[in-house]
Amino acid sequence: MLKEYSYEETAVQTFDDKMPLAMRTENMQVFYGNNHALFDANLAFPKNQITALIGASGSGKSTYLRSLNRMNDGIATVTGRIWYHGVNVNEPGVNIYEIRRHIGMVFQRPNPFAKSIRENIVYALRANGIKKKDELAKRVEQSLKGAALWDEVKDNLDKSALSLSGGQQQRLCIARSIAMAPDVLLLDEPCSALDPISTVKVEETLLELQKKYTIIIVTHNMQQASRISSQCAFFHLGHIMEYAPTGTMFSNPQIPVTQDYISGSFG
Amino acid sequence: MNAKRMDLIATIVIDLIVASVVGILFFLLAYILSAGLPHVSWSFLTGATDAFSGAGGIGVQLFNSFYLLVLTMLISVPISLGAGIYLAEYAKDNWRTSLIRSAIEVLSSLPSVVVGLFGFLLFVVKFKIGFSVISGAIALTFFNLPLLTRNIEESLSAVSRSQREAGLSLGLSKWKTELGIILPVALPGIVTGIVLSAGRVFGEAAALIYTAGQSAPVTNFADWNPMDPASPLNPFRPAETLAVHIWKVNTEGLASNAAALSAAASAVLIIAVLLFNLGARLLGSYLYRRVTASK
Numbered sequence: 048m049l050k051e052y053s054y055e056e057t058a059v060q061t062f063d064d065k066m067p068l069a070m071r072t073e074n075m076q077v078f079y080g081n082n083h084a085l086f087d088a089n090l091a092f093p094k095n096q097i098t099a100l101i102g103a104s105g106s107g108k109s110t111y112l113r114s115l116n117r118m119n120d121g122i123a124t125v126t127g128r129i130w131y132h133g134v135n136v137n138e139p140g141v142n143i144y145e146i147r148r149h150i151g152m153v154f155q156r157p158n159p160f161a162k163s164i165r166e167n168i169v170y171a172l173r174a175n176g177i178k179k180k181d182e183l184a185k186r187v188e189q190s191l192k193g194a195a196l197w198d199e200v201k202d203n204l205d206k207s208a209l210s211l212s213g214g215q216q217q218r219l220c221i222a223r224s225i226a227m228a229p230d231v232l233l234l235d236e237p238c239s240a241l242d243p244i245s246t247v248k249v250e251e252t253l254l255e256l257q258k259k260y261t262i263i264i265v266t267h268n269m270q271q272a273s274r275i276s277s278q279c280a281f282f283h284l285g286h287i288m289e290y291a292p293t294g295t296m297f298s299n300p301q302i303p304v305t306q307d308y309i310s311g312s313f314g
Numbered sequence: 315m316n317a318k319r320m321d322l323i324a325t326i327v328i329d330l331i332v333a334s335v336v337g338i339l340f341f342l343l344a345y346i347l348s349a350g351l352p353h354v355s356w357s358f359l360t361g362a363t364d365a366f367s368g369a370g371g372i373g374v375q376l377f378n379s380f381y382l383l384v385l386t387m388l389i390s391v392p393i394s395l396g397a398g399i400y401l402a403e404y405a406k407d408n409w410r411t412s413l414i415r416s417a418i419e420v421l422s423s424l425p426s427v428v429v430g431l432f433g434f435l436l437f438v439v440k441f442k443i444g445f446s447v448i449s450g451a452i453a454l455t456f457f458n459l460p461l462l463t464r465n466i467e468e469s470l471s472a473v474s475r476s477q478r479e480a481g482l483s484l485g486l487s488k489w490k491t492e493l494g495i496i497l498p499v500a501l502p503g504i505v506t507g508i509v510l511s512a513g514r515v516f517g518e519a520a521a522l523i524y525t526a527g528q529s530a531p532v533t534n535f536a537d538w539n540p541m542d543p544a545s546p547l548n549p550f551r552p553a554e555t556l557a558v559h560i561w562k563v564n565t566e567g568l569a570s571n572a573a574a575l576s577a578a579a580s581a582v583l584i585i586a587v588l589l590f591n592l593g594a595r596l597l598g599s600y601l602y603r604r605v606t607a608s609k
Contacts, residue, residue, distance in 0.1 A: 148485035
């Protein structure tokens with residue numbers, strides 16, 4: 048039986064003005080029809096850091112993540128404000144396509160296009176008006192290097208992306224996202240379909256990528272959160288219960304629900 | 315009875331059922347081909363028909379069948395592509411969509427002879443187009459649209475949702491995602507469906523008797539101006555197709571060798587339809603390898 052915890056008792060950190068932030072949500076609520084799935088989400092994400100969102104299944108962490116780049120449009124109703132570079136991107140008039148180019152996303156299951164490795168990366172670039180061959184080639188190389196995939200595929204760029212292993216496919220998806228030169232990268236349990244060795248490779252890639260991008264990653268693997276993230280937010284049944292630097296969160300959780308989750312009492 | 319024995323009996327019964335289905339098909343094919351092929355010759359395939367008795371070659375009819383098929387596909391593929399994309403991607407799940415779906419279902423269950431009569435009354439009589447290739451092509455479009463639309467919708471829906479999310483997450487518009495990412499993946503299935511429906515259209519007779527007509531005026535194959543009355547490409551000339559020809563030779567043919575003529579024409583028709591089926595498979599797998607870059 049799951050214990051009842053008070054949603055009044057939360058420990059969510061805030062940052063002072065000196066901390067540069069990549070984005071921030073204010074009073075975000077998410078509804079699936081009449082089902083209130085996420086309550087009052089107030090989180091701020093420091094620039095060039097990895098923030099992990101942890102919590103049990105159904106805690107609302109993926110729902111939260113998908114709302115950040117408006118991928119929940121047409122699926123759920125999202126209210127509240129999402130601040131990105133001083134703009135509330137949760138307004139109806141905002142160009143969502145533009146937003147998604149700045150806030151990239153990698154999904155749980157690797158979903159490369161059924162095209163060649165090169166086409167996977169250049170397709171969206173071309174659709175956004177980059178036509179020059181050398182510029183495209185440069186972006187392909189840079190993004191594949193960024194995703195630590197270049198050495199494995201550089202001789203086979205015209206091979207089908209579907210012939211790659213699961214881990215390679217996931218790194219290709221990361222490469223595809225960073226080729227758009229985003230500024231925030233959202234990852235929704237990117238390693239849950241991967242084996243341990245591929246997971247290590249993806250984690251190393253992310254640690255490298257945080258120098259250039261702000262990364263927000265959903266994971267239900269607590270070891271993964273502690274290995275790679277600097278900040279960590281704990282979600283419970285649609286509420287953000289605790290948000291703290293990762294070290295503090297795992298060594299000294301502030302409230303009972305986090306303590307129980309981290310010690311493995313549920314989830 | 316123990317489980318193992320039960321399993322064995324079930325397997326044998328299922329095998330027998332499959333064998334009988336395959337057997338019937340092979341028997342039919344062997345019968346039609348052996349009855350017809352001996353009478354097929356180059357002059358039969360290319361020669362002209364005697365308008366009075368129905369004797370002679372099937373050159374014009376063979377051409378008419380292909381021409382009608384091309385025209386039908388030119389009209390029906392774009393329409394059903396649009397309808398299929400709409401139903402698979404844009405239609406909301408409401409009463410209007412289910413109305414559209416039932417309309418398509420009703421259209422697909424209309425007997426082809428009724429479609430033919432409708433075409434006759436509307437195009438041939440009311441619009442005064444007369445028995446013509448174009449009347450036939452429009453009638454066949456009615457007959458073809460529902461299946462083609464359904465096929466395209468299913469091929470598109472079979473593409474994983476995660477592909478759409480990938481496109482949208484890169485800032486591509488829904489339409490661009492549809493056109494550049496979903497459609498290529500669905501293309502092999504769509505093309506297979508188009509070629510298979512081409513086989514059906516090629517063999518259709520009932521819908522054409524009253525629309526494309528039952529006469530195959532001798533055309534001048536040196537004249538490719540579609541505006542000329544004698545040109546084979548003129549869409550306003552009557553055009554008896556191969557399937558209609560078989561029906562006509564059998565019912566009102568006056569030629570002394572009517573039975574042999576229709577058997578030979580049937581063999582040609584069957585071979586053409588088989589080629590469409592084979593072509594559908596080859597083209598489908600070729601396209602799949604092309605678009606997915608898996609060589």
